[in-house]
Amino acid sequence: ALAQARIEVHADAPTHTIAPEIYGQFLEHVGTQPYGGIWVGEDSEIPNTDGIRNDVFDALKALEVPVVRWPGGCFADLYHWQDGIGPEAERPLRVNMVWGGTPETNAFGTHEFFDFAERLGAKTYLNVNLGTGTAKEAADWLEYITAETGDRAAEREENGRATPWKVDYLSIGNETWGCGGHFTAETYADLYSQYASFAKTAGEQPVRIISGAHDGNPEYADTILQHPYIDDLAEGISLHVYTLPTGDWGKKGPATGFPEAEWASTMKRTLRMADVIADQRAIFEEHELPADEFGLYVDEWGMWVDQDEDTNPPALYQQGSIRDAVVAGLNLNIFHENADVVRMTNIAQMVNVLQAMILTDGPDMVLTPTYHVFEMYKPFMGAEALDLDIQSPDYTYADVTVPAISVSAALTEEGKIVLAVVNASARDNHLVDASAFGASTAIGRILQGKTMDAHNTFEDPNRVHPVPYRTEGSGGDLILSVPPRSVLVVTLE
Ligand code: AHR
Numbered sequence: 001a002l003a004q005a006r007i008e009v010h011a012d013a014p015t016h017t018i019a020p021e022i023y024g025q026f027l028e029h030v031g032t033q034p035y036g037g038i039w040v041g042e043d044s045e046i047p048n049t050d051g052i053r054n055d056v057f058d059a060l061k062a063l064e065v066p067v068v069r070w071p072g073g074c075f076a077d078l079y080h081w082q083d084g085i086g087p088e089a090e091r092p093l094r095v096n097m098v099w100g101g102t103p104e105t106n107a108f109g110t111h112e113f114f115d116f117a118e119r120l121g122a123k124t125y126l127n128v129n130l131g132t133g134t135a136k137e138a139a140d141w142l143e144y145i146t147a148e149t150g151d152r153a154a155e156r157e158e159n160g161r162a163t164p165w166k167v168d169y170l171s172i173g174n175e176t177w178g179c180g181g182h183f184t185a186e187t188y189a190d191l192y193s194q195y196a197s198f199a200k201t202a203g204e205q206p207v208r209i210i211s212g213a214h215d216g217n218p219e220y221a222d223t224i225l226q227h228p229y230i231d232d233l234a235e236g237i238s239l240h241v242y243t244l245p246t247g248d249w250g251k252k253g254p255a256t257g258f259p260e261a262e263w264a265s266t267m268k269r270t271l272r273m274a275d276v277i278a279d280q281r282a283i284f285e286e287h288e289l290p291a292d293e294f295g296l297y298v299d300e301w302g303m304w305v306d307q308d309e310d311t312n313p314p315a316l317y318q319q320g321s322i323r324d325a326v327v328a329g330l331n332l333n334i335f336h337e338n339a340d341v342v343r344m345t346n347i348a349q350m351v352n353v354l355q356a357m358i359l360t361d362g363p364d365m366v367l368t369p370t371y372h373v374f375e376m377y378k379p380f381m382g383a384e385a386l387d388l389d390i391q392s393p394d395y396t397y398a399d400v401t402v403p404a405i406s407v408s409a410a411l412t413e414e415g416k417i418v419l420a421v422v423n424a425s426a427r428d429n430h431l432v433d434a435s436a437f438g439a440s441t442a443i444g445r446i447l448q449g450k451t452m453d454a455h456n457t458f459e460d461p462n463r464v465h466p467v468p469y470r471t472e473g474s475g476g477d478l479i480l481s482v483p484p485r486s487v488l489v490v491t492l493e
Contacts, residue, residue, distance in 0.1 A: 003433035003479050005405040006391040013387035018410060020066040020381035021123065021344035022335045023374060026300060028073035029108075030099045030353045031315040037351035037360045038116070039108040046363050051107070052116055055365045056351060056358055060120060063357065063374050066381065067123040067168065069299055069346045070113050074098045074179035077131030081141045084109020085159055098179070100315040110145065114165040123168035125299070125346070126206070128199070130173030130191060131181040139198040142167060146201040169344065170206040171238060171299070172196060177220050180211065185223035189230050196233040207343075209297045212237035215272065218279040225287045236295035236343060239280055242304040243270040243327055255305045255319040256453040260426050263323060263452045264397035266303075267424045270327045271402055273301070274334045281341055295343030298335070302348045302355030302370075303327055316353045320368035322449025322464055322485050324355050328373040329422035329487040333408040336385045347374075364458045372447050372466050376489040379418040383410035386417075395425035405430055405482070409437070417492040419444075423482045426452050432480040437492050440473045444490030448483050 027034060040046045040053045047054045071079050075098050083092050084106040091106040117124045126145075128138040140152065146164045147153040153164070172195045174180045176188040183191065192210055199208070210230065213220040221237055224230060245253035245262040247269055253262045280296050303324045308317055328347070335342050347370075348354045357371040385408065392403035404425040410418055417437055423430055434442065445466035449455075454464050469488060471480055482488055 003431040004393045005430050005432040007407050007409070007432065007434050007436050008389040009409070009436045010387040010389070015384035015386055015411065016340040018336050018339045018380050018383050018385050019343050022332070022339065022342060023065070023377070023381055024067040024069065024125070024344050024346040025065050025350040025357070026069045026073070026346040026348050027071070027350050028353065029071055029075045029079070029096060029104060030073065030349070031102070031317050032352040032360065033349060034108040035105065037358070039112060041107060050115065051112065056360065057120070059358055059365070059367060059371070060350070063371070064378060064381065065120055065122045067125050067344060067346070068117050068120070068350070069125040069127060072098070072127055072174055073300075074174060076127040076174050077129050077133070077180045079129055080133070080137065081110055081144070085111065085144070102315070110141075111159060111161055114145065118165065124166065125169035125171070126167050127171045127174055128195070130176065130195060135195045135198050138172065138195055139200065142199055142201045146203060148202055164202060166203065167201055167206045169209060170199060171209040171211055172199065173211045175214070175240065176211050177214070177217060185220045189224045189227035192224070193227060193229050193233055207235045208233065209299070210234045210237040212239050213280070214240040215276045218276070218283065221280060222283045222286070225283065225289070231287070231289060231294065235293075236297050238297045238299045239276065240300040241273055241276050241298065242300070242302065242348070244304050245269070252305050255308065256321055256455060258453060260397050260452065263426045264395070264400040264402070266323060266327065267330070267395070267402045268400050270330055273331050274337070277334065277338050277342065281338070284341065291341040296341050297343060298345040300348045301331060301345060304354055318354060319455050320355060320359070320370050321453040321455040322369050322447070323452060325369035325373045325447055325449070325464070325487055326422055326424055326485060328355070328370045329420060330406050330424060332373070332377055332380070333406045333420060333422060336380060336408045336410065339385050361458055366456045366458050366461045368456060369447060369449070369464045372464070373487050376445055376447065376466055376487065377420060379412050379489070379491070380408070380410050380420070383412045383418060385410045393430060395428070397426065404428065405432055407432070419490050419492060421480060421482050421488040423484055423486045425484045427484050429481060429483050432482055434478045434480055434492070435473070435476060437478070439478055439492035441493040442469070442471045442478060442480055442490035443493065444469050444488065446486055446488045448486035452485060
């Protein structure tokens with residue numbers, strides 16, 4: 001059969017390392033994350049270790065989560081860390097005024113987060129409060145977490161932790177053009193510089209990340225970077241890009257049961273990630289910030305659909321389908337391609353919120369198709385991305401046309417080539433010519449949906465799961481058959 005898509009490899013072009021942190025997660029206090037989804041408390045009937053539920057923890061452990069961002073998001077700018085330390089019974093009961101007025105018991109606080117990340121083997125990404133906090137509050141928090149000596153270290157020890165923790169990444173404020181305070185870029189740049197000047201940790205300093213633009217306001221980052229001192233006080237800037245099927249915040253479109261028009265518009269909208277990154281890259285160049293010194297941190301991205309109607313109050317709880325899995329694959333491929341400047345990304349979010357890895361309902365847990373993509377893509381973490389050219393057939397629906405096939409390839413530490421192929425077509429199988437790699441066998445797994453909204457439920461948790469895939473080449477050719485609505489990850493031999 002004649003291949004419809006062809007991969008060309010630029011074997012002489014430089015590779016760039018795919019930072020493992022591109023596979024980062026985001027844990028905000030929204031809905032049933034953390035309460036219920038991660039934290040159940042030591043007295044819960046749900047099996048747990050120090051209050052963290054075991055089933056969710058084990059599933060996350062298997063993903064080798066490299067980094068977790070906490071505590072927000074918009075929540076970060078209303079969070080006061082002192083509320084979340086000390087004996088649990090004495091912590092104040094607050095109301096999560098940002099997300100639906102749910103109770104905030106503060107049971108999951110600094111100790112619980114840092115212990116959780118440590119047990120997971122994940123780096124920590126702390127987002128401090130700029131909106132309703134002070135530079136002193138932020139500085140005190142960093143001292144409490146990282147100091148070896150002094151009264152704050154003693155207080156930390158009294159609360160159960162003698163050894164300091166490490167803050168690997170630090171952001172000051174969140175969406176400062178919106179929920180984080182509606183600051184002009186100039187004002188935020190001043191505030192950032194003030195906070196960053198005092199945001200010191202004991203030991204190794206964290207990577208400091210400015211809260212930057214979203215896909216609709218790239219110039220926000222440009223203006224911030226005009227500040228005379230800021231680039232001495234930061235190692236990077238963030239970017240937020242969500243995929244809404246319709247593009248309309250008022251009516252984003254449902255998680256399941258959507259028409260093909262919304263499958264197609266989702267693909268088109270999510271592929272804009274490449275252009276949005278290119279805009280930021282151009283801004284860095286304009287400000288003479290070399291990619292090896294100043295990074296782009298896509299610390300919120302993913303699918304945002306209308307909240308499930310029968311979920312109230314769990315805010316931002318949505319079902320995840322094969323459409324989400326395809327979106328994940330497309331974005332990860334884009335991040336690999338831009339791994340010279342994209343240092344970390346944090347999909348929004350980890351458990352029970354937006355494009356989650358895991359959904360829970362009381363004691364039940366289910367892995368989403370997106371979870372399986374992250375699990376299948378693990379060999380890309382830390383691998384060297386190869387420079388490719390892809391000739392792809394189109395996927396067209398009504399007035400929307402996008403390339404059907406997206407490919408990423410990388411050289412792993414073991415010297416193997418790993419290949420990810422995403423078929424974004426809702427309808428067509430495609431043959432992908434991978435002969436350029438000079439391999440004769442492709443072995444791995446494929447994730448496919450029988451329908452556009454195929455998803456897992458608590459009753460039927462394995463409807464969408466990866467299955468083995470193997471293709472042998474012949475006569476020097478290696479042709480992969482890739483069904484519609486699928487994500488394929490193979491190692492070439
Ligand atoms: O991820 C949900 C919310 O989306 C975050 O709190 C906020 O930063 C963004 O608007």
